[in-house]
Amino acid sequence: MAYFAQQSVNAISLGFLYALIGLGYTMVYGVLTMINFAHGDLFMLGAFVCLLLVTFSPVALPFPVLLVLVMAIIGGLGVLIERLAYRPLRQAPRVSAVITALGCGLVISNVTLSISPYSRAMPEVFDDRYFNVLGVGVSLLQLLIIGVSLALMVGLDVLIYRTRFGMALRAVAFDAKTVPLMGISVNRIISLTFLIGTGLGGAAGMLYGMAFPVISASMGVLVGWKAFIAAVIGGIGNIRGAVLGGFILGTVEIFSVAMLPSTYRDLISYSLLLVILIFKPYGILGRAPNVKV
Amino acid sequence: MSEGTDNTEEILLDVRNLTVSYDGIPAIKGISFQVKRGEIFTLIGANGAGKSSTLRALSGLIRHGGEVIFSGENLRGIPADRIVARGLAHVPEGRGIFGNLTVLENLRLGAWLRRDRRGIQADIERVLDVLPRLRERLTQPSGTLSGGEQQMLAIARALMSRAKMLLLDEPSMGLAPKLIADIYRVLREVHAAGTTLLLVEQNANLALGLAHRAAVLETGEIPLCSDSATLRASPEVQRAYLGA
Numbered sequence: 021m022a023y024f025a026q027q028s029v030n031a032i033s034l035g036f037l038y039a040l041i042g043l044g045y046t047m048v049y050g051v052l053t054m055i056n057f058a059h060g061d062l063f064m065l066g067a068f069v070c071l072l073l074v075t076f077s078p079v080a081l082p083f084p085v086l087l088v089l090v091m092a093i094i095g096g097l098g099v100l101i102e103r104l105a106y107r108p109l110r111q112a113p114r115v116s117a118v119i120t121a122l123g124c125g126l127v128i129s130n131v132t133l134s135i136s137p138y139s140r141a142m143p144e145v146f147d148d149r150y151f152n153v154l155g156v157g158v159s160l161l162q163l164l165i166i167g168v169s170l171a172l173m174v175g176l177d178v179l180i181y182r183t184r185f186g187m188a189l190r191a192v193a194f195d196a197k198t199v200p201l202m203g204i205s206v207n208r209i210i211s212l213t214f215l216i217g218t219g220l221g222g223a224a225g226m227l228y229g230m231a232f233p234v235i236s237a238s239m240g241v242l243v244g245w246k247a248f249i250a251a252v253i254g255g256i257g258n259i260r261g262a263v264l265g266g267f268i269l270g271t272v273e274i275f276s277v278a279m280l281p282s283t284y285r286d287l288i289s290y291s292l293l294l295v296i297l298i299f300k301p302y303g304i305l306g307r308a309p310n311v312k313v
Numbered sequence: 314m315s316e317g318t319d320n321t322e323e324i325l326l327d328v329r330n331l332t333v334s335y336d337g338i339p340a341i342k343g344i345s346f347q348v349k350r351g352e353i354f355t356l357i358g359a360n361g362a363g364k365s366s367t368l369r370a371l372s373g374l375i376r377h378g379g380e381v382i383f384s385g386e387n388l389r390g391i392p393a394d395r396i397v398a399r400g401l402a403h404v405p406e407g408r409g410i411f412g413n414l415t416v417l418e419n420l421r422l423g424a425w426l427r428r429d430r431r432g433i434q435a436d437i438e439r440v441l442d443v444l445p446r447l448r449e450r451l452t453q454p455s456g457t458l459s460g461g462e463q464q465m466l467a468i469a470r471a472l473m474s475r476a477k478m479l480l481l482d483e484p485s486m487g488l489a490p491k492l493i494a495d496i497y498r499v500l501r502e503v504h505a506a507g508t509t510l511l512l513v514e515q516n517a518n519l520a521l522g523l524a525h526r527a528a529v530l531e532t533g534e535i536p537l538c539s540d541s542a543t544l545r546a547s548p549e550v551q552r553a554y555l556g557a
Contacts (some may be wrong), residue, residue: 187418188425191411198409200393201372201402202425203474 022155027278033162033231035270036169040224041247042254042262044098044217050193050257051213052110054117058101058124060244062218065128066094066225067142067235072142084147090226091219098218099211107207125240133237143235165227168193172220173263179216180259189213193257219265242286249293255306264304268292285302325350325384325478325509326371326401332378333366333533340366343379349477349510353504355512355520355541357554358530364513365406367530368480372396384477402476406483408467412456416447419466423473425471432498433473438471438525443502459491468499478509484540485516497523517554520552521545528553 041063048056069090073081081089101124109117147161180186192199192209199206228243229235250269254261269289276288296304326348333341341363348354358364370377373393381388381400391399402423405511411419420440424433441448444465450458455466464484471479484500485493493516498525504510512521521527521541528538529550537544 184421184425187414187422190413190418191422192460194411194413195409197374198405198411200374201397201405201409202422202470203397204422205392205394 023278025065025154025156027274029156029158029162030275031266031271033165033270034274035267036166037224037228037231037266038243038247038250038269039263039266040169040172040227041171042241042251042266043089043259044221045251046254046256046259046262047189047217049251051189051196052106052117052257053257054114055121055248055256056106056217057118057121057244058128059218059221060240060247061125061128061132062094062240063221063225063228063244063247064235064237064240065097065111065132066090066222067229067239068132068136068140068225069093069222070226071142071235072139074145083164086145087223087226087279090222094222094225095215098214098221101218101302102210102214107210111240121230129237129240133156136237139234139236142229142235142274144233149236150209161230163230168223168227172223175218175296176216176259185209185212205237249289252303253293253296255300255303256259258305261303261305268304321349325380326349326511327372328367328379329382330379331370332371333363333365333375333394333543339375340533341370344442344528344530344533344535345379346511346528346535346538350477350509352506352526353500353510353512353523355514355523355524355527356530357514357517357520357527357550359554360515361532362530363533364515366480368403368405368482368511368513372401372480374403397476398532400475401480402471402474402478402479403480403483404467404471406486408460408463408468410455410458410463410466412454414455415452415482416455416458416466417451419470420473423470426474436473436475440472443499444469461488461495464488464492464496465499468496468503472503472508476508479503481512483511483512483514485519486512493519517550 041059044059045056048054048059071085073086073089105120105124106117109120151158182191188199188204188209191202191204192206196206247266248271250265251262252265253268254263254265269292272292273285273289277285300306324347328347330343330347331341331345332339332343344367356364356367361491366375369375371381373388373391373396383399386399388396402484411422414422420437421433424436427433446462447466447469450462458466468481468484481500488496497519500510500512512520512524521544524538524541527541527544528535529544537547537550545555
């Protein structure tokens with residue numbers, strides 16, 4: 021029982037991380053119907069930016085300051101990539117933009133690799149502590165990951181469903197061609213979407229690096245793909261779907277490792293994707309695209 | 314260019330030699346017309362005559378040649394999202410309702426550029442007084458509305474910008490006669506409240522019944538332009554558009 025509870029805590033914190041990354045995929049897909057394949061590499065960069073900040077900052081930066089800086093830098097980079105690489109292809113076939121995204125991801129991971137060819141140890145950002153709650157070991161770090169992710173997701177939900185920007189974002193997702201007639205600049209909404217979506221990916225990278233403190237230039241690939249799977253399972257383009265998908269994937273992974281040989285982990289998560297897509301081709305919360313007349 | 318130079322009324326929209334082409338194929342071949350402040354002007358024409366292209370060019374959604382002067386300002390090169398701010402609102406073909414947003418959110422988007430919260434609230438109330446069906450459905454996703462209600466919402470949303478002029482792209486399309494009559498009643502009220510209307514219609518009978526002046530658009534050109542009564546009486550228009 022304690023074992024089960026212990027694994028549940030692990031599953032929840034991993035699920036939150038997948039959800040945070042998956043949100044970036046799903047937000048961009050929502051407004052551009054394009055998969056930003058550079059997102060996983062921006063996630064990786066979030067961990068490296070955190071490492072750089074901790075290493076080179078003359079003063080010890082407290083965790084909240086680090087988090088905001090990482091989110092701002094990665095979010096800003098996401099905006100820059102959209103502006104320089106994706107926007108010129110806005111009217112081109114989607115496939116061109118997707119290939120460009122893959123290319124951007126390769127550039128980011130290979131530049132990182134050339135600067136840091138070996139894996140790096142993530143320094144401790146704060147003194148971790150362990151608590152024993154009814155026989156279940158919970159670390160301060162896990163609580164922090166859960167707390168920060170939860171706060172970011174609630175913040176995002178409020179932003180999307182309760183603010184002017186969110187209203188415009190949902191309108192762009194529904195019909196970007198009509199949005200300018202409201203006096204809204206679609207480009208501004210898309211830039212803000214990238215700022216937030218990739219900023220969340222950066223935050224996830226930093227938290228992931230703290231949780232699994234060996235970071236490398238290639239870490240974005242596998243984790244990025246998994247978060248993408250989470251977003252697809254939930255229904256790509258659907259914000260709450262990405263969170264749900266993240267939890268499902270995190271839970272499946274943790275419990276498959278806990279109960280089966282750990283090498284089965286990826287086999288099981290990818291199989292899950294296949295099975296869900298057979299029965300729910302648009303994901304669990306996704307809907308078939310509207311047929312517009 | 315059948316308009317004389319003698320008119321002293323204020324020209325709100327002056328379209329001069331407008332051209333639009335798609336991939337090098339001309340769709341609008343240099344049309345000119347003027348809409349006076351406070352009037353209802355209609356462009357009638359068959360499918361593919363270029364009616365929607367004209368409106369889309371005016372509101373900046375597509376590139377065009379020639380001049381569009383609205384309220385004394387040349388709109389050349391101004392992006393669509395800045396043209397609304399100048400008082401030109403477009404109710405697009407197929408209504409352009411954001412079906413995933415509620416009716417209220419659609420109205421709020423229409424007022425995006427305004428900052429006067431009280432004024433917006435008052436305008437929402439006013440719009441809902443004219444369109445009580447929308448009030449009942451205020452918090453519903455607008456995609457669940459019927460076609461007629463969606464058209465009402467599209468017009469209401471455009472009004473929320475406090476536009477000087479509305480561009481209406483076939484507001485009667487796909488609606489039952491009873492609903493069309495409702496829409497046209499609303500358009501009369503909107504006009505009576507001081508908004509200039511540029512209406513595009515395939516249904517010439519309807520449009521000529523509402524408009525003061527009209528132009529016939531045929532394969533990207535305007536062969537006829539005059540007051541509605543004259544146009545109605547013209548044998549060509551009767552034969553081609555009124556089914557007489």
